[in-house]
Amino acid sequence: MGLIVQKFGGSSVADADKIRNVARIITETYRRGHSVVAVLSAQGDTTDDLIAKAAEINPNGSKREMDMLLSTGEQISCSLCAMAIEAMGYPVISLTGWQAGVRTNSAYSNARIKRVAPERILAELDKKCIVIVTGFQGINKYDDITTLGRGGSDTSAVALAASLHADLCQIYTDVDGVYTADPRHVEGAKKLDEITFDEMLELATLGAQVLHNRSVEMAKRYNVNLEVLSSFSGNPGTKVKEVVKNVEKMHV
Numbered sequence: 719m720g721l722i723v724q725k726f727g728g729s730s731v732a733d734a735d736k737i738r739n740v741a742r743i744i745t746e747t748y749r750r751g752h753s754v755v756a757v758l759s760a761q762g763d764t765t766d767d768l769i770a771k772a773a774e775i776n777p778n779g780s781k782r783e784m785d786m787l788l789s790t791g792e793q794i795s796c797s798l799c800a801m802a803i804e805a806m807g808y809p810v811i812s813l814t815g816w817q818a819g820v821r822t823n824s825a826y827s828n829a830r831i832k833r834v835a836p837e838r839i840l841a842e843l844d845k846k847c848i849v850i851v852t853g854f855q856g857i858n859k860y861d862d863i864t865t866l867g868r869g870g871s872d873t874s875a876v877a878l879a880a881s882l883h884a885d886l887c888q889i890y891t892d893v894d895g896v897y898t899a900d901p902r903h904v905e906g907a908k909k910l911d912e913i914t915f916d917e918m919l920e921l922a923t924l925g926a927q928v929l930h931n932r933s934v935e936m937a938k939r940y941n942v943n944l945e946v947l948s949s950f951s952g953n954p955g956t957k958v959k960e961v962v963k964n965v966e967k968m969h970v
């Protein structure tokens with residue numbers, strides 16, 4: 719039994735059935751006796767749709783107002799998922815980035831997490847609640863909502879896992895784990911059972927969006943026990959860690 723942070727990306731929460739599937743994964747983890755903090759992205763293409771909506775009104779809208787707008791996508795998926803979990807009869811609460819204590823700098827649209835004040839989450843976990851947190855967002859020193867850059871929910875999840883000293887941070891997505899190349903575009907790409915933080919950082923920096931590169935940097939820095947897996951298949955995923963088992967060994 720421990721504390722597990724589970725992050726679900728946009729494709730994992732794209733419609734009502736998928737939200738119910740995510741609710742099932744979360745509640746199964748909870749039923750096994752774990753404390754669960756789930757971090758959700760906006761549903762499907764919601765963030766792109768919101769950007770398009772803004773462009774219809776003002777293609778040069780300020781970054782502050784864009785953050786105000788884009789942060790709403792995650793609020794929708796989190797409240798819906800909390801309602802799905804309520805319907806299953808479990809105690810649950812959804813929290814925005816600021817309610818969850820995610821403090822960032824003021825770089826609107828590409829903010830960095832400076833610290834997480836975990837008191838509210840810990841209080842809810844103490845009450846045996848499942849906690850659902852909006853990914854991709856925080857609050858700055860002016861009490862303005864900020865967003866972390868596209869794909870930033872991975873970083874939200876890892877930051878929460880680090881600050882809560884979680885036993886495990888699971889990144890649920892639409893592929894079975896990390897592959898040698900994008901499995902949607904490269905035939906014959908192989909799934910890796912494990913990968914080091916440094917190798918993952920290289921892949922992420924080269925554009926493998928399966929993990930936001932800042933999430934990998936943060937996981938390495940705070941030694942977060944990280945795993946990438948599918949929310950659909952139930953197959954074992956990829957462990958991302960400091961040292962992998964199958965490295966070349968020398969007798970010295």
Ligand code: ADP
Nearest residue numbers: 727728729891895896897899900902926927928
């Ligand atoms: P989510 O919405 O769950 O955050 P993303 O779309 O951000 O998911 O990331 C998952 C996608 O990353 C996969 O669908 C896959 O096409 C892509 N991808 C790119 N490179 C890789 C890789 N090396 N291994 C796995 N997936 C990869």
Ligand code: ASP
Nearest residue numbers: 759765854868869870871
């Ligand atoms: N919803 C945000 C995006 O589409 C954040 C995320 O999905 O991680 O970029």
Ligand code: MG
Nearest residue numbers: 727869927928
């Ligand atoms: Mg992503």
